[in-house]
Amino acid sequence: MILFFIPSFNDYELISDLVETLLTSHTQARVLVVDDGSSVPISFSLDPSLRDRAALYRLETNSGLGVATSIAIDHFLQSSFKVLVRVDADGQHPVSEISKLCQPVLQELTDIVWAERLSDEKGFAGSFGRWRERTKGLTCWLAQTAMGCSHTDWFSGFFAMSRRAAEGFQADYLERYCEVQMLCLAYARRMRIETVMVHQIDRVHGESTIKLFGGFMVVLRAWLLILVHASARERL
């Protein structure tokens, strides 16, 4: 019923536990891990009873999150699953909150459920602190002004989507960091989008693939996408 998609690039410490937790807490689910060209191929151990519900696909070179997401979408549409949920391999997305994302999609109340990340202690979680918060704020303001949508966390990669939404994205070429692109396309195509607040867990292992320059480029791409969709007069 649910397909969990875990994109991973050099994030392997928590994969085994994460896959096992996902499969034991959702008995009708399957997990697809896409190794996006990690320098050391990702592998994980699983309980024998769970092995037939987990799949691992490795891309030989780092092709970006967009390609990995498109692979998951293609696989999702070829199977009979009802919901596709993306969960990050770094363990920052709480498994306990997944039902909040899945339920509205399973009940066909919405096409996409997007998680907006919260952390009790530090406000919005993030490694670049105040600058990251300001950038997020500016992005929200730009999106509100240009597109008229009030979404507040454009960079969250924790979401669930229905088959209808996946069909909408199937023909698209998704870019390297595709979260903002997917949201812009979803808003432009008038998909039903619901947001839920989730408490993000602080990173314990590994490090983010987005460094300072990468983060700068992600933000520039996001602003360009928002302006492009606003310029097409697809205001909400």
Place this chain on the structure above:
Amino acid sequence: MIFRLLFVLCLVLSIFWLVRRNYLSLDFAWLLFLMLAAVFGVSLSPWAVENLATVFDFGMPAMAIVALSIAALVGICLVLAVELTALKKQNALLLRKLANLELSAGQFRDSVDDQLPTKE
């Protein structure tokens, strides 16, 4: 000045349209924007253009020829960026098709079995 602004505006709108239609990737779009900004900035200063012409040993060409050359260069860069984006898209499409085939054929199961040792 008006023609310069019109040229930049036309290019910016073209880039927006190309990004919207998925003909131009976001990275190339930003590179083109940077290039446009640099060209526009240099064009505001005849002194900078003369110095550049001296550095590259172009002699002292007429400004009209410099403007046309720059416009042509920017145009060529735009076309190249669109072609490279098409290649990236083709590559992504091939990777997706390959993954789709492997996943649907169940070949991945063997490789998973190889890579997933059973927990003791």
